[in-house]
Amino acid sequence: MNPFLLIPAHVLAVWRRNFLVWKQLAGASMLGNFGDPFLYLLGLGYGLGSYIGDMGGIPYMAYLASGILCSSAMNTATFESLYSAFTRMNQQGTWESMLATPVRITEIIAGEQMWAATKSLISGTAIFLVAGLLGGIQQWETALLALPVIFLIGLAFAGPALAICAISPSYDFFLYYFTLAVTPMFLFCGVFYPIDTLPAFVQMLAQILPLTHAVALIRPLLTEMPLTMPWLHIGVLALYAVAGFTLAARLAARRLLR
């Protein structure tokens, strides 16, 4: 039997387990989802925005809101796939308890990845609403299309993060990933300013990172900026999602099935 053939019911059962845990603490979790980006948008969007005025031809609040939406989808999926998944894999034995059932390791990884993307969608929806209230959304006709894209962004970041989780000896290890991957993306992939202001080689580097493509999709959907090459951006995000899944499934199998 092909190990990469997934049984949807198994993937869904893994997803559902995480959803039920989240549901019990949804209030506190949602507060965090709203709180952080709300402060960013207020602080930078209004504060910095009143100095900057327009950026890329649109008001800075709208520019920033779409960027924060992407970076928060990245952060949410990454956190879930590193810290929370590690707790389930290493501390609580949750994955091992699933492996005693017909659920296989590939299905666990797929379920985790889907769940992390779902959390991105939950927090993304929260920011979407906040951004709407603060005037960060210019185009309501296409804005709703951002929601499925946020789910895809979640998948694209959850995959690689699960691979890191699968090789991590402890929680401390995740700091490297944040310093070397997440923070640089946050700062250099067009969340706060257009990447064409960067030196050419940094721009090239930014082009291979998923957050750049996330921003390139989301910003035109929310604002009046034109959408260019959507399939390229979707393709890059999908590639990260699939490659991350494949790698994570292999590494998790190597770690748990010894």
Add this chain to the structure above:
Amino acid sequence: MNKAVVSAKGVRKTFGDREVVCGIDFDIQPGICFGILGPNGAGKTTLMRMLLGLSPVTAGDYSIFGRGVSDASIHSRVGVVPQQDNLDPDFSVRLNLKVYAGYFGISAKDAEPRIEELLEFAALTSRGNDQVSALSGGMRRRLMIARALINNPDLIVLDEPTTGLDPQARHLIWQRLRSLKSRGKTLILTTHYMEEAAELCDELMVLDRGSILTRGTPRTLIAEHVEPEVVAIRGLHNELDAIELCEGLDIRRDHVGDTWFCYGIDARPLVARCSERAELTFIHRPASLEDVFLKLTGRDMREEA
């Protein structure tokens, strides 16, 4: 046709150069409780992990119900009680069972009556809505057994089911396991407690260093490997003293720490001699599995133990 629930032929496991399971063969027939004994490092855990598909088999044929152990779909007929507590700490007792049922594709509607039945079986009905963290060690273990039964399995695999429990909790679990056997389930368990093995198992397999030392019923193992009576004596000065004490009697001696174990068909003359020496403390008892185990796997303390 081979009706064995579990069948192992030449099962081998190596980690690098280290051979942990050295090509072993055994069958487990349906409806029995099969015990796997052995000191730490004997290969019990690896053998169990391979059985559950948690560890790839290096070589040999290892199957459950005639299907290779790497096929996860056989888990729909297997229940697992792991040694490590891996209940979901975020869920109540009931929700633990409900979520676990989901992994087997059992719908919430079908799971509900089953869950109530299992809570009753595990004597946890009144704790159904409690968080798992509020349960005692014995209750958690019972919940793990209940969880392993959610899919109504034909084979139940238990890894040291009563380690760390007090005697009351242990007896309650033994009683539950016996009732499972009486319903025709096949049980496989590993244990360090010879009393547990004697109490529950129809058939035993003693492992050491990755190989089978012996197998049989508890009764035949005792009859085959040790004399029926044992006198355990403390207070002897040295080996010479022990030789003197047993002089002229048909006694086999074994010595661990400060205790001499003397085995014989009739130990009464030795007991009489011991009674005459006030400085000796001794116990006269029938031979048990513990004696078999220690004889086969060695009385010496092991570094890896």
